[in-house]
Amino acid sequence: MQISKRLASVHPDKLLGTLQSHIDAGHQQSALQAIPDLQLSHPQFHNELEQIKSKLSGSLLDTVKVINPQQAEVFRCVNCGGGLAKQSRDTVHVICHYCGCDAQHPASDRELQRWNKSLDLEANFTIGDFFTYQGVQWQAIGVQLFSGRVREYDSEDGWETNYSRYTNWWMLNENREIAWLVDDGSRRYWAEKYLPQSPRVPDSDDRSYEHGQWELEFAAGEFSYQPGFKEKHTSVEDKKSRRLATPNNDTDSAESKQRYYTSVSSQLDHNGEVREIEFIKSRMIPHKEMLAGLGKNTALGDRSRWKNTMRILMLALPLLAASAFMVNGGGEKITRTVALAKNDKQVEMLQFNADEPGQLIKLRGSVSGVQNNSWFGVEVILANSDNEEVYSKYLEFWRESGVDSDGAWSEAKLSFSWFVRIDEPDTYQVLIDGDEQSTSATADFHLHMEPNKTSLTPFIIAGFFSLFLIFMSRSKMGSVSAAASSIALKLNQRYSRKDNKTPA
Numbered sequence: 001m002q003i004s005k006r007l008a009s010v011h012p013d014k015l016l017g018t019l020q021s022h023i024d025a026g027h028q029q030s031a032l033q034a035i036p037d038l039q040l041s042h043p044q045f046h047n048e049l050e051q052i053k054s055k056l057s058g059s060l061l062d063t064v065k066v067i068n069p070q071q072a073e074v075f076r077c078v079n080c081g082g083g084l085a086k087q088s089r090d091t092v093h094v095i096c097h098y099c100g101c102d103a104q105h106p107a108s109d110r111e112l113q114r115w116n117k118s119l120d121l122e123a124n125f126t127i128g129d130f131f132t133y134q135g136v137q138w139q140a141i142g143v144q145l146f147s148g149r150v151r152e153y154d155s156e157d158g159w160e161t162n163y164s165r166y167t168n169w170w171m172l173n174e175n176r177e178i179a180w181l182v183d184d185g186s187r188r189y190w191a192e193k194y195l196p197q198s199p200r201v202p203d204s205d206d207r208s209y210e211h212g213q214w215e216l217e218f219a220a221g222e223f224s225y226q227p228g229f230k231e232k233h234t235s236v237e238d239k240k241s242r243r244l245a246t247p248n249n250d251t252d253s254a255e256s257k258q259r260y261y262t263s264v265s266s267q268l269d270h271n272g273e274v275r276e277i278e279f280i281k282s283r284m285i286p287h288k289e290m291l292a293g294l295g296k297n298t299a300l301g302d303r304s305r306w307k308n309t310m311r312i313l314m315l316a317l318p319l320l321a322a323s324a325f326m327v328n329g330g331g332e333k334i335t336r337t338v339a340l341a342k343n344d345k346q347v348e349m350l351q352f353n354a355d356e357p358g359q360l361i362k363l364r365g366s367v368s369g370v371q372n373n374s375w376f377g378v379e380v381i382l383a384n385s386d387n388e389e390v391y392s393k394y395l396e397f398w399r400e401s402g403v404d405s406d407g408a409w410s411e412a413k414l415s416f417s418w419f420v421r422i423d424e425p426d427t428y429q430v431l432i433d434g435d436e437q438s439t440s441a442t443a444d445f446h447l448h449m450e451p452n453k454t455s456l457t458p459f460i461i462a463g464f465f466s467l468f469l470i471f472m473s474r475s476k477m478g479s480v481s482a483a484a485s486s487i488a489l490k491l492n493q494r495y496s497r498k499d500n501k502t503p504a
Contacts, residue, residue: 007038016048023056029121032056032082033098057081065128067139068174077103085128087141088172090224095142097127097220119143119220123490125294127221131171131181132293133190133285138179142170142221145489146233148214153207164212167489170221178224182282183487188290189261191282197245199279201264202236210237218491225276232272237263244281258283290485310473313466321463335448342376342438349430349447354422361422364448366415367397369440374399376443377435382420385427391420396435397443 010018015038023031035053039046057076061083066072073086082098096103097119119126131138147165154160169181180191202209212235219227241259260281267276285293336349352361363380370376375398382391401410422428432445 007034008041012042012044015042016045016052019049019052023052027122028056028060029082029098032060032080033118033121036080036099053081057083065130065139067130067137067172068176071176075104077101078106079103085141086222087139088176088178088222088224090176090178091222092224093226094222095220095227097121097143100220117218117491119218120490120492125169125487126490130295132295133171133179136173138171138173138181140169140181140221141172142223143219143489144168144170144216144227145218145491146214147217148212148233150210150212152210152239165217167487169487170223180280181487183489185488186482188285188485188487189282190285191280194244194262194279194281196262196279201266201277206236208239210239211235212237218489232268234266234268235263237261241284285485287482287485294485294487296485306473310470313470313473316466317463333448333450335446337444337446338432339442340378340432340434340445341442342434342440343436344432344434346381347432347434349432349445350449351427351429352449352451353427354425354451357423357425359422359451361420362417362450363420364415364417365395366446367443368414368446369442369444370397370399370412370414371440372399372401374439376438376440378443378445379433379435380447381431381433383429383431384424390428393418394435 006022007015007018019031019034019038032053035049035056039049042049057080061074061076064074064083064085066074066085066087068087071087071089075084075086076082077084077096077098079101080096080099082096082103084094084096084103086094094103095101100118125131125140127140127143129140131140145165145167147163149161150164151159151161164184166182166184169183171179171181173179178193182189182191204211212233214233214235216227216229216231216233238261241261243257244260244262260283263280263282265278265280266274267278269275291297332352334350334352338347338349340347354361365378365380367376367378375396378395378397380393380395381389383389395416397414399410399412399414401408403409430447430449432447
């Protein structure tokens with residue numbers, strides 16, 4: 001956040017002390033960026049702020065980062081005194097990223113009002129920062145923010161127009177070559193000029209291209225031309241990436257195997273006529289490569305760890321399913337049906353052998369033939385070979401119906417499922433008793449038994465937990481990658497000298 005915003009609510013008596021505390025905390029660049037705004041809102045401190053600005057500009061001049069000290073020119077902005085660099089021999093214009101003015105010529109009132117925003121120097125990526133691309137170190141020397149509309153053809157809906165924005169970072173290497181690092185909000189691209197074998201500008205109705213109309217919102221840093229506020233650009237970009245023909249038709253070179261998006265960018269003059277045309281080739285930069293280029297080793301490690309975690313969890317799901325199948329395997333399934341009266345006692349349903357202690361058996365009891373608005377009780381008894389009762393469970397089945405203000409209704413409970421653990425190997429029999437208090441005289445009782453069964457609830461919970469962790473892993477991996485590799489331009493509102501309003 002810009003320091004001028006933090007100081008907006010500070011009492012004037014504490015302004016200078018609070019500003020100095022930010023400087024002492026290491027925010028010299030942002031403090032220098034805030035001083036022009038503070039001088040407007042607190043003219044009584046103009047001289048004191050001017051002295052602070054002079055000290056800051058002198059100290060920051062020595063800390064300006066340049067990619068090649070032998071060829072760069074380090075100087076102060078003529079308006080605010082901020083430390084700047086002119087690094088490219090092709091530079092025509094330098095816009096100060098502290099005050100937004102022509103950095104080499106005294107600013108007019110119109111110049112002061114032109115860029116009513118300032119670059120957030122505390123952002124993750126800003127002017128002067130370095131980026132390594134394919135083993136070559138590049139430095140951000142300028143930045144532009146474009147907004148506009150993109151028109152593209154959809155096979156179902158026809159031509160569609162959408163609003164869009166993108167950040168265009170001007171990059172320079174030690175060989176004084178220029179390239180661009182582009183962020184469209186969700187993806188990042190490395191862009192360079194190139195000359196196609198058959199240069200042409202696609203027609204405006206060509207469906208294989210995206211057609212953009214752009215307006216320059218903000219610029220700071222150094223450029224090979226003089227940017228104009230609200231200047232117009234048009235673009236025609238190929239929707240698909242493809243391999244480009246090399247000058248010597250070398251099909252084995254790394255360049256020939258790389259796929260690029262191609263586009264044509266046209267800069268317009270005040271009359272809307274084309275002033276300059278450039279052919280651009282661009283390559284999308286994956287998250288991992290972007291993080292490595294920015295030197296974000298910690299974020300890169302976090303992304304790798306979350307990715308490995310997700311792989312392990314995705315492997316765990318089929319293992320859980322296999323474990324559940326293996327645990328529940330084996331044993332003969334038995335189903336019996338008995339016509340039971342409410343006063344029947346010790347009716348044998350089935351016998352089975354338990355060969356191992358701790359064996360789990362799944363039982364399911366159900367009835368049919370229960371009369372309406374009545375109930376039927378059944379007690380299930382498990383007896384060993386000595387006819388000793390080792391387990392019992394009472395089941396109450398019922399069926400009800402009627403008519404109320406909402407109309408006819410009916411409810412019933414006609415089945416139960418449960419597990420029984422066998423502690424001792426033996427031959428067991430399942431006996432049933434009818435409850436003589438039952439209001440239904442008879443019912444058909446069905447018993448289904450599955451040996452070697454266990455509850456699937458732990459496996460289901462583990463499966464849902466694994467799915468949750470997979471979702472969290474994907475979300476975390478995506479957020480780490482996107483946040484760490486985002487280089488979208490960070491802007492802060494500034495004062496306007498025309499209306500002298502405070503920042504939003």
